[in-house]
Amino acid sequence: MAVEKFETALKKLEDVVKKLEGGELSLEESLKAFEEGVKFSAFCSKKLNEAERRVETLIKQRDGSFVTKPFEEEE
Amino acid sequence: MQLFKERRVLTVSALTALVRGLLEENFEQVWVEGEISNLACPQSGHCYFTLKDAGAQIRCVMFRGAFRSLKFTPRDGMRILTRGRITLFEPRGEYQLVADYLEPQGIGGLQMAFIQLKEKLAKEGLFSELHKREIPKLPRRIGVVTSPTGAAIRDILTVLNRRFTNVELLISPVRVQGEGAAREIAGAIDDLNRVGNIDVMIVGRGGGSLEDLWAFNEEVVARAIHRSKIPVISAVGHETDFTIADFVADLRAATPSAAAELVVASKKELTAEVEALTHRLHVSQQRRLERSRALVTALSRAVTDPSRVLGHLAQRVDSLDARLVREAGLILDDASERIVTLTARLSRQTPALTLQRSSERLSNLSLRLDHAIARRLACAAESVGLATGTLNAVSPLATLSRGYSITRKLPARSVVTSSRQLAPGDRVELSFAAGSALCTVEQSHGESESLTAPPRSV
Numbered sequence: 001m002a003v004e005k006f007e008t009a010l011k012k013l014e015d016v017v018k019k020l021e022g023g024e025l026s027l028e029e030s031l032k033a034f035e036e037g038v039k040f041s042a043f044c045s046k047k048l049n050e051a052e053r054r055v056e057t058l059i060k061q062r063d064g065s066f067v068t069k070p071f072e073e074e075e
Numbered sequence: 076m077q078l079f080k081e082r083r084v085l086t087v088s089a090l091t092a093l094v095r096g097l098l099e100e101n102f103e104q105v106w107v108e109g110e111i112s113n114l115a116c117p118q119s120g121h122c123y124f125t126l127k128d129a130g131a132q133i134r135c136v137m138f139r140g141a142f143r144s145l146k147f148t149p150r151d152g153m154r155i156l157t158r159g160r161i162t163l164f165e166p167r168g169e170y171q172l173v174a175d176y177l178e179p180q181g182i183g184g185l186q187m188a189f190i191q192l193k194e195k196l197a198k199e200g201l202f203s204e205l206h207k208r209e210i211p212k213l214p215r216r217i218g219v220v221t222s223p224t225g226a227a228i229r230d231i232l233t234v235l236n237r238r239f240t241n242v243e244l245l246i247s248p249v250r251v252q253g254e255g256a257a258r259e260i261a262g263a264i265d266d267l268n269r270v271g272n273i274d275v276m277i278v279g280r281g282g283g284s285l286e287d288l289w290a291f292n293e294e295v296v297a298r299a300i301h302r303s304k305i306p307v308i309s310a311v312g313h314e315t316d317f318t319i320a321d322f323v324a325d326l327r328a329a330t331p332s333a334a335a336e337l338v339v340a341s342k343k344e345l346t347a348e349v350e351a352l353t354h355r356l357h358v359s360q361q362r363r364l365e366r367s368r369a370l371v372t373a374l375s376r377a378v379t380d381p382s383r384v385l386g387h388l389a390q391r392v393d394s395l396d397a398r399l400v401r402e403a404g405l406i407l408d409d410a411s412e413r414i415v416t417l418t419a420r421l422s423r424q425t426p427a428l429t430l431q432r433s434s435e436r437l438s439n440l441s442l443r444l445d446h447a448i449a450r451r452l453a454c455a456a457e458s459v460g461l462a463t464g465t466l467n468a469v470s471p472l473a474t475l476s477r478g479y480s481i482t483r484k485l486p487a488r489s490v491v492t493s494s495r496q497l498a499p500g501d502r503v504e505l506s507f508a509a510g511s512a513l514c515t516v517e518q519s520h521g522e523s524e525s526l527t528a529p530p531r532s533v
Contacts (some may be wrong), residue, residue: 006213010345018505020359025365034360041353046215048241048346053234055244057223058263058270066270071223071246 005046013040088165095163099169102161107133107172108180111153111283116142124149126157126172134171135159141175151285152186155179166320185285189292192319196294201301202322209305210326210338213345214274216243217338218267218305220260226281227310227331234335241341245273246288251280256290261299268304276303278320279332280412300324311333475508485513494519 017035020030056068085093099331108127109463116122120139125132133506135157149155196202203239221227223246247263250256267276278300280288290296291311300307300323309324310331321327329335467473471481482491485502497503505512 005211006345007211007411010212010349012351013349013356017355017359020356020363023359023366025363027363030360034356034363037353037356037360037531041349041356044349045346047091047379048349050241053235054240055235056246058247058266060244060266066266068245071244 006044009040009043013037013044016040085397091163091165092166095165098161100162104158104160106156106158109154111149111155112151112286114149114151120190134169135174136171137174139169145177147260149177153179185289192292192294193322196297196319201297208325210306210308211274214242216245216273218273219244219246220249220263220276220278221280222251225251226280230332231277231335235339236334252287252290257293257295260290260297264299264303264463273305275308275338277307277308277310277338279331279334280312281331282312288312288318291320296320297323308338472508494521
C-alpha cells in the first residue's frame with residue numbers, strides 16, 4: 001500500500017468504514033476491507049505523530065534557480 | 076500680507092495660535108470635494124479621514140453628532156463633497172477640516188478601478204467555483220507570499236507554534252505595498268509553483284488602508300493566483316474588506332492568522348478524526364461478524380428442526396392439491412358442456428338427413444325431366460304434322476297429279492318454262508305424276524300464242 005498523502009489515507013479509511021457500515025459486503029470482503037482499514041488507520045496515526053518543523057526563506061538566484069535559507073524573524 | 080515688520084521671537088504655541096486664528100477667521104465655511112481614505116471611526120463615535128485629490132490631501136474630522144446624522148456610510152475610496160471649517164490642532168501642529176456635512180459624489184478612482192476589474196475577471200470566470208482547488212488537510216510544505224517583516228508572517232508563525240508542527244514553511248519574501256508590489260507578489264506565486272513540492276500557499280498581508288492593500292486588487296496578482304497549480308489561500312488585512320485576490324483564491328481567510336489556522340490543521344482534531352474512524356471500523360466489523368454468527372446460528376437451528384420447513388411444504392402441497400382439484404373440476408365441466416353442444420350440432424348435420432334431402436331432390440328432378448321431355452315431344456309431333464301439311468300443299472307432285480307435267484330440255488335436263496327456250500328438233504323429257512316420256516320438238520310458238528288459261532302459280 002503505497003499511500004503518500006495523509007488525506008488520501010484518511011479518505012480511504014472513511015470509505016472503508018462507510019462500506020463496512022453499509023453492510024453490503026460478504027464476510028470475505030468485509031474481512032479484507034477491515035484489514036485495509038486498519039492499515040490506513042495506522043498510516044494516518046504515524047503521519048500525525050511525525051514531528052518536523054522548518055521555516056525557510058526562498059531566495060531566487062540570478063540564474064533563476066532557487067535556494068533556501070533558514071528564516072530569521074526580525075524583532 | 077506682512078504680519079511682522081521687525082524681528083520677533085515667538086514660542087511654538089504662540090505662533091501656532093496665531094496661525095490658527097488666521098485660518099479660523101478666513102475659512103469659517105468651505106466646501107471641498109475629494110476622495111476619502113484612511114477612514115477610521117473609533118469607539119468615541121467621531122470619525123477621522125483624509126480627503127485627497129491627485130496633488131494634495133487634508134486631514135478631516137467629523138464629530139459624533141454630525142456623523143450620526145448622515146444618511147449613508149462613508150467608505151474609503153468614495154468621492155464626496157463636504158462642508159466645514161478649517162481649524163488647527165495645536166498639539167500636533169496640524170490643520171484640519173472639521174466637517175459638518177457630507178454627500179457622496181459618485182465613487183473614487185481606486186474604488187472604480189476595483190469594481191471594473193472585478194467585473195472583467197468575473198466575466199472571464201476567474202472567480203468560478205469550478206476553478207477552486209481543494210485545500211489539503213495535512214500539508215507538509217506551505218508556501219507563504221508576504222513581507223518578511225510584516226505582521227502577517229508573525230501571526231502565521233504564532234499559530235504554527237501553537238498548533239500542529241509537522242510542517243515546513245517556505246517564505247517567498249515580497250513587498251506588499253507601494254510601487255511594484257503587485258508584480259513582486261505575482262512573481263513570488265509563480266516562483267513557488269516552480270520550486271514544486273509545495274502543498275498549499277498563503278498569500279497576504281496585515282490590515283491597512285485601501286491604498287495599502289491595493290497590490291492585492293491588481294490584475295497581475297489575480298492572474299498569478301488563477302494560474303497557480305498550488306491551492307492558494309488569500310489572507311489580506313481586516314475581516315471586512317474583500318480584495319480581488321480573495322475572489323480568485325481557492326479559499327479566503329479573513330486574516331493571516333485565520334489562514335494559518337485553516338491550513339495547519341490541529342493535530343488534536345485530526346487525531347480525533349482518525350480515532351473516531353478507527354473506532355467505527357472496529358465496531359462495524361464487530362457487527363458484521365455478529366451478523367454472520369447470528370445467521371449461522373439461525374441456519375443451524377433451521378437444520379436441526381426440519382419439521383417446520385416440512386410443515387410449510389406440506390401446507391403448500393395441500394393448498395396446491397386443493398387448487399388442482401378445483402381447477403381440474405372446472406376444466407372437466409367446461410369440456411363436457413362443449414361436448415353436448417357439439418353433439419347437438421353434429422346430429423343436426425347427420426348424413427341420413429342429407430341423403431333423404433338428396434333423393435327427394437332427385438325424384439323431383441326426374442319427374443320434371445319426364446314432363447319436360449313429353450311436352451317437348453308433343454310439341455315436335457305437332458310441328459311435324461303441320462309441316463307435312465304445308466309440304467303437301469306446295470309439293471310439285473300434287474301439281475303433276477292434277478295433269479301438269481315438267482318439261483326438261485336434254486341433254487342438260489334444264490326445266491323449260493318458255494317456248495323460246497326450244498327450237499325444232501330439240502329433245503325433251505316430259506315428267507308426269509307417274510312416269511316420263513322422251514319427245515322431240517316439232518314446233519314452238521311465242522308467248523302471244525300461248526294457251527289461254529288463267530295463270531297458275533306452281
